[in-house]
Structures are given as structure tokens and as C-alpha cells.
Amino acid sequence: MTNLEQYQTAEALEKALGDPNIPESVMSFQKVMEIDETEAFPHEEIEWLYNWKLADYYTPTNCGGKFTNFEEFVAIVRVLCRRDQTTGIAFTTMFWSFLCWMAGTEEQKAKLSKFVREEHGAMCLGYSEKEHGSDLVNGDLTATKVPGGYLLNGEKWPINRATISGISFVLARTGEKGEAKGLSLFMVDKREIADSEYYNLPKIHTHGIRASDMSGIGFKNCFVPDSMLLLKEGDGLELGLKGFQITRTLCAAFSLGAVDTALRTTLNFASERVIYNKTVFDLPQPRRILVDAFLDILLCDCETIGAARGFSVIPQQFSVWASVVKYFVTTQIENTINNIYPVLGSRFYMRDEHDFGMFQKILRDNSIISMFDGSTVVNLHALMLQFRQLTKQRRRRQPETMKGIAERLEQIFSLANPVPAFDANKLELFGRGMDDPLHGLEVALKKLDELQQNAELNQEVLSKLINLGNIVLEELDAHDSEIANSKFEFGHDQSPELFEIAKKYCTLHASACCLHMWLYNRNSLGDFFAQGEWLVLSLHRLLRTIRPLPYTISEHYIENVAQELVKLHQENKSFSIVPIQLAEANTIKQEDNTNAELINV
Template identity: 35%
Template sequence: MTTTADLESLLAAHEDDAFSPGTLARLDEREAFPDGAVRLLDDAGLPAHYVLTPDGDFSRTVELLRTVARRDLTVAIAHGKTFLGAAPVWVAGTADQVARLAERVRAGEAVCWGLTERDHGADLLASEFTAVAEAAADPIAGGGWRLTGEKWLINNATRSTLACVLARTDPAGGGRGFSLFLVDKRQLPEGSWLDLPKVRTHGIRGADISGFALDGAPVPAEALIGEPGDGIAVVLKTLQLTRIACTALSLGAADHALRLARDFAMGRELYGRRLADVPHVRRILGRAAAAALTVEAVSLLSARSVHTLPGELSATSALTKAYVPTLTQQTLTSLGELLGVRGFLTSPPGGGFAKLERDHRICAIFDGSTVVNRAALLNQMPRLVRQLSRRRADTEGVRAAADLTSPLPPFDRDRLTMLSVTGCSAVQVLPDVADRIRAQGPPQAGPLVDRMLAELARLETESADFVPVAGGLPSTAFGIAEAYERAYAAAACLLLWLENPPLRTGRLGTDGLWLRACLTALLGGNDDEVFDALAGVVLDTPAPEFTLWGGLA
């Protein structure tokens, strides 16, 4: 299997050809697909990591995709889409379906996920794409299906050989009115599949964002994923995986942006003074670094929770997908202000940032927008608050997720649920974690932990009487979701610090520097000293990434 070090070395070796910033920029200008970069990733064996086997490591898949994303988001999105398209089979496919698809994915075949439609967007229950059972046969006993309709704004719609498609199988619709099918385009008769034109987009211009239309396309019974009527449930469970996988894109974008800002600050002088020595600039860099480490902590804990706390992913994945791209985009904005006019140039010396910032905006929309994910979290808030007040949690599952050196248990898809019965253990252990930090942590972290617990108590009070409203949520409710996301982010930072002794060493770990910086930023504080110290580490770090993971990878 490919390691992150192997992949990083390979990409570095191709900085003058397939992964040359200039080459990728020119492809972007022409809105051309990055064929060379994608072939290189195929040859490197990256597709094998899109196969979610029970003995695999989902967090390693996220880290590998992050490695690509820090080079170019378009390439990462174009290549990584295969995981999203194949994931429903890992969640609900038969053993034979899993084996056959795994072989084709490992061989580099692209898979797309046909969910959205031109007139309905994310409203999957309004989908009009249909699948009709062959009249002469019972589909369960071996009959086939006829698929008709259009899917639009689909990544890799044209280039893929396989498509996982959501179709209405009951004219009445509803939660049990849809099913999923894995369609092999090469087995369809001529004329039954029509590729729709590529859609011009503001960002990720070279990606294959297009669509397809089917007209009575025949598919065999074994194309059905799960049972008839399972479609919406399988989609929602699959999103619990793909939403966490999407954080790799934001982590890579943060790595790239910090590197560009660091290089600019180190190489630029203003009035005879190096920009890196200007206090205001250092504070911007330090705060951005704290944000980057915070989203990494959230992503790490959530990705490992796929193995250790799968029953809680309905809540964890929603808050993770809402939080990570949102904070990353805010961080890109602040770094763009630091870069000044160079951040808006489409050619050197600042063109890399302009493309990066533009491309990342789409990440908040993938697999449910921030609003959609916060609404999903709020719909579970009464249960989450009850579990928080009871102080119950799966402490072993949380510790296994937080200990980055602990072997992960096999991924168990049967433990995925539509709603989390046990709440969100990471948030629910915060009071106990605070006690451990006071006993074991750096003294400087004590006041920050106290403030975080006060925020948690306020969240518990304000959400105690919250009841989701059918047909919509008041705008004020989203403040509750944001506060819950911050509580999870704080828990992720505290847990990683406690469970990983190597993260307490070196310049980042001594005196709890990274932990204090992350908590300060989460609380909206302005500790110039801690941000200045963190900026110093950024400026002295020549690696392509600024990461907690590096010390343990």
C-alpha cells in the first residue's frame, strides 16, 4: 500500500512535469482535465486506498488525499471522487459486489456518484430519475431494471466507467421510495446513455463537472445496491464517510496556503524590515496556524472514529463537514489579506494562492453545504444535549480514536446508524478531559480549559429546551450548532494532547504551545505571545505541511 511519505516523494519528483504549478495553472486556464497528474496517482496505487476494507485505515486514506490536495485541489477532487462514488457499495453492497468493484477501483477505473438533479439539487426526495423493474421478472429473483432520467453537476460524470445512481423506484417517493444502482456504462446498449456537456465553474475549472441522461437503460438485478427502497438510508450512511473524507481537501488547502504565506513573509521586505518580523504579520500567521492545527485535530479524531465510534458518525460527520471547510475558508481569507495584491494575481508570484482560494470555496458545498450539515446536527440536538447532561460516553472508543498510535479496530458497516443513540462521546467526555488536563497538562492551559467548560455549560443551558421545527429551523438555532462544533474541536485538541506523548514535545508541544494556541483561537482570544511563538515555528518549518501528524506518521 502507498504511504504518505512515498506519495510525497513521488509528487516532489514530478514538480517539473505533471505536478508543476505552471502546468496545473495552464490546464486550469484552459479548463482542461489534469490527465497526467491523475495517471501518475493511478500508477502510484492511490486508488487502492479508496477501497474501504474492514482491515483498512480510513484515516490514512484521508491523509493521502490531503497530500494530493496540498499540491492541487482540482487534481485531488477529480481523483478522490472515486471514493465517493464507490462508498455506497462499501456500505451496503454484497460480498460479490464489493469484491468486483474493489478490483476495478484498484485498477484505476473512475466511479462517479449520481445524486443531484438540475431542478432539485440537494433535495433528494424530489428526484425524478426513475428505475422501473422489468415487467416480466421479479427483480429480487433475478429480473432487471430500466433506468431513465438525468443527473447533473456530477463530478467525473463523463470520464467514469461506473456510476452509482440514486433512482426513484416507487412513484410515491418518500423515505422508502428510492434505490441505488451501480451502473456499468460499458454494458449499456448504444444510445441509452448520453453524456451532458461539461459545466463551466468558477473554481476547479479542469474537473469533469458535467452530467448524464439515461433513456430506458437496462441494468441487471445485481446492479441494485442493498434492497429496493434502501436508497436514501444508504446515501445518508455513506455521507457519514464521505463528509469526513472531504476534510482532506481543506487540510491540504490550509497546508498550501500556509506555505505560500510563509514564503512570502520570509522573502518580502517592507521599509527595510523583513515582513516575517512585523508583529501584526506574525499574529496573522500564528492564528492561521492555530486554525490549521485545529481542523487537523478535528479531522484526525473524526476519521479514526469511523473505526472506533461508527454509531456516532451521523452527528460527528455532520459537525466535522460543517466546521472544517468553514474555518479553513476563513483562514484562507485572512492569509489572502496578508498576501495583499499578490493573493489576487493569476500569474506568478502570487497566482498559486488565487487559484487555491477560489478552488476551495466548493469544498463547503460538497456532500451537503454547511447549512445542510448544521441542520442535520440540530435535528439530533435534543438527544445530544440529553447525553451531555447525563455525562455518558464511550470512553474506550474516544481514547482509541485519539491515540494515533493505537491499532484501529476493523471498520464495521453494520454499526452505522441513521441517528446516534449514544450522542457524541468526544463532547460528552469534555468535563473529565478537563480534569485530566488540570492534573497532567501545562499550567498555562488551565484558565483556557475553565473558559471552555463555561462555554460548554452555556451551550447546555441554551440548547436544553431546543426542539427542531418541522419545515425549517430559526436562524438563531445555528448558533447552537456552531457552539457544539467548537466544543468538539476543543475536545479533539485536548484528547490528542493527552493521548499522544510525542505531541507534547518539540517546539510545538513544549509548554503546550499548539494546544494553548488552538484553545485561544477557539475561544476568540488575542494572546499575542502564543500566536507569535506559533508563527515562529511556522516560519522555521521548511516542510510542505504544518502538521501535528508529522511527528507520528
């Protein structure tokens, strides 16, 4: 059991759900495969999660729940998604409740809190439209003012949980097309509108997360009272974009949950299967592929857990950080899963062989994560718009600025210290050029230099870290120089080259997060973490994508990381910088859900 308090709820949930390899467990692999094959919504599993009071962890303490910060939240969602992304995502549409937690009146918040925690209510987000996709300001769904409320007209599509939910957050046009202030956000409670005035669109059959309620909702002269409007008329886009900063960051947890099982099921095979008188895992090439996959998880952990904690310290910087996490972690993990399937061989493609055919399901399910809640293109575009500001701000840093950054980095990355409660009111539409993880890179490099006096540290590791850290700095300086020298234009005709520059920025960002994570937790996350060999390999893996470097930096380090991977696999612990104990076969909790009723069907 981890001694970090913020991971204990995840461990408790893990234990309560039971070992997913045992068919009788809640959300067992056999069960979720059956659900996937039938494409039937996982009502029982969702109800079990409500009965476990999981909704409390999506509801802030000042609204009656137990949520205080996103680090715990990310750990919980990983527990769900290592079993099944379909159920994990279906339950986690509840993170849209943050729209109300951040902008609702006391009455709206109290009502929503009761709805999710006591009435087991669910919600969906109605932003996109068939003809307009993510071009929100040009949407056709309108809200026309009438005495006491508004009349909604139009359709939202494709919407996850559009049908099986009691509340729809609907972005409606109250002004002219194209006007940023022409959108308003409504928290539409379906119980309080006339059945005849709204309808659901048919289930959409999808490549992955097949059992999801992927559908849509339409309104025809549907009266919604003023009490369902969030903030004021015209505030919809601002609120919507701030909400995305939260949910985009959290999407990383969906990916990190799934990749744990993808790697674990592949290791199950690779450690048992014997060819050429060796196990597959003992062959150098597959072993390296799996070590690289493990490194991917560790380095994505540093970016994700850093961001989850960063929300509590520097929420005003998340127009940048959320875009980096959403792009970087979800695409990196997609690549990880694609990289490891050759080790599993043809079984990766089978729907009923080897661990119930989970790999092919993960491959399909996970491919949506980088697309929804703002695609890769949307996130890279949002990031590149801020490049000039980021570069200017970085060049203006003074000793006093660096002192502030150093203090915030310590607060963000020291996992042993609690972070303040998240304050959504501090989110900003743009970050004013601030990006502490990268702008504090020199803080990390200075700390590395100082560690050369520390006799307990392996100086060879440290020397490599200093060299790799300096490459990050050189590349970041080069990035700033490139931005300073380039002409910027607004609009959507950004060059493909600029997209590549944005991807590189994300790689540097992840490198910086890895360094910070190690520096502030060397004494608290165990020997493997403290040794720092994984960090050398992770930085090398990241930087190799932007600069020619030798394929291997140290065979010895790779072997040590391989040993840690085997150890976590054998001890049934999660692949993470904070490995939690996964459910063992003898810890299945029996729950009787047969009488469970759903109120929102």
C-alpha cells in the same frame, strides 16, 4: 520522516510526486496551473496516480486493497490537494466506492475492486437533480421494474466525473415521491448498458476546479440488470445517507491539503519581501495573521484526525461527528485562506505571478468544498435535529458511561496506537445522543487537573489550559440549558438563531478535540506539540468567537508558535500536528506516462 506508520504512505506518495515547485514534477504547480487555464481534464496526472497503485488505498483489505482506516486516507488526500484540488477531488470520487464496500454483494465488491485497481476505473455519484438539488426523495429520475432488471429514466446534474467515469452510483426513485423508502441505489456499469440508452450532459464551466469533469448524465428507457442494484429496492436513501457520513468527513482533507499551500506560498513571500527594513513576516500584524492561520490548521487537524480515527471506534456516532467536521473544518479553512491573502498583497489575485499564481487558484478551488456533499446549511440542520438527544444523553451520563467514554477517547486520540479496521456496517442514521468528544470533556478536565502534579510540565501553560477547558465546559452546560429550555419543531423553518447555536456547538466540539489530542499525544508528537502553548492559543482562538476575551493571551506563546511555523517552512515539512516531510527538489521521480491509456473516456 514521521515514526507513525499511518503517515508513511503519504510521505512516500509525496516523495514520488516530487517537489511541486519544479515544473517537471508530476502535478507541479506550473502544470496544474496550465491544466486549470485550459480547463482540460487531468488525464495524465490521474493515470500516474493509478500507476502508483493509489487506488489500493481506497479499497479495503478484505476487497483486495490496502485500506484499513481513514487516518492514512486523510494524509494521502492532503498530499494530493496541496498540489491540486482539481486532481485530488477527481481521483477521490473513488471514495464513493464505499457505497459498494459497505453494501455490495461479494460479487459486486470483487467486480468493483478489479475495476478500480486493475482497470483504473473511476466513478461518480448521481444523487442531485437540476430541479431538486439535495431534496433527494423528490427526485424525478425513476427506475421501473421490468423482468430481470429496471428501466432508468431521467437526469442527474451537476455531477463531478459524470462523463469521465465507468461507473455511476445512481439514486433512482422506485416508489412514490417523498417516500423515504421510495429510493434505490444502483451501481451502473456503463460498459454493460446500451450506448443509445444513456447520454452525458455538457461540461459546466465553474469558478474553481475548472478542469473538473463537472457535467451530468441522463437515461432514456435504459435497462440496468438486477445485479446493479445495491441492497434491496427502497434501501437507497439509508445507504446514501450513511455514505455521506464517510465522504463529508473526508472533505476536510481536501481543505487541509489546499491550505498548506496557501500558507506556504504566502510565507514564501512574507519571509523574503523586505519593507521598512524588515521582512513582511517580521512585522507584527502579518506575523500574527500567519500564526493564526497555522493555529487554524492545527486545531482543524485535531478535529479531522480525531474523526478519521473515530470512524474505527465509534462509527455509530458519525451522524453527529461527520456534520461537525464537514461544517467546521471546511468553513474554518475558507476563513483562514481569506484571512491570509492580505499578507500576500495584490499577488493573491494574479494568475501567473508568484509561485505560478497558485494562491488565486486555491482561493477559487477551495470555495466549493464547504458546498458539495452536503452544504453548510444541510450539515448544521442535520446537527440541530439531534440537539435534544445530545443534551438528554449528556445529562444521563453515569460513572459507568464516563468510563466507557474515557476508554474510547483514549483509543480514538492516541495516535501511537493503531485503531481497529473500519466497519461500515456499524454506521447509524442517528447517533442516539452520543458524542464522545464533547461528552468526554470532563475526562479531559480531570486529566488536566491530575497533570498539576507533573513537574515536567509548564504549570503556567497548564493553568491556562484548565481555565480555557472550564470555559468550554461552562459554554457546553449553557448550550444544554438553552436546548432544554427551547421548544423544538421539525421541518425546514428552523430559526437563524438555531443555526448560530449549531455553529457554536461545532466550535466547542473542536475545542474538546484539541484537548483530547494533546492529552493523549503529549509524549509522542515532539516538543512543540508537548509544550502545549499552541493548544492554549488554539483554544483561545476558538473561544474568542463565542465569548469576549482579550485579543492576546500570551505574546511569548505566539512568538514560539511563529518560530515553529518558520522551522516547518524552512525544513519543508507539512503544517500539521503530524508534520510529514514534503518532497525535496532532488527527489523527483521520473515516470513515463506517455503510453498511459484511459479506459473510461
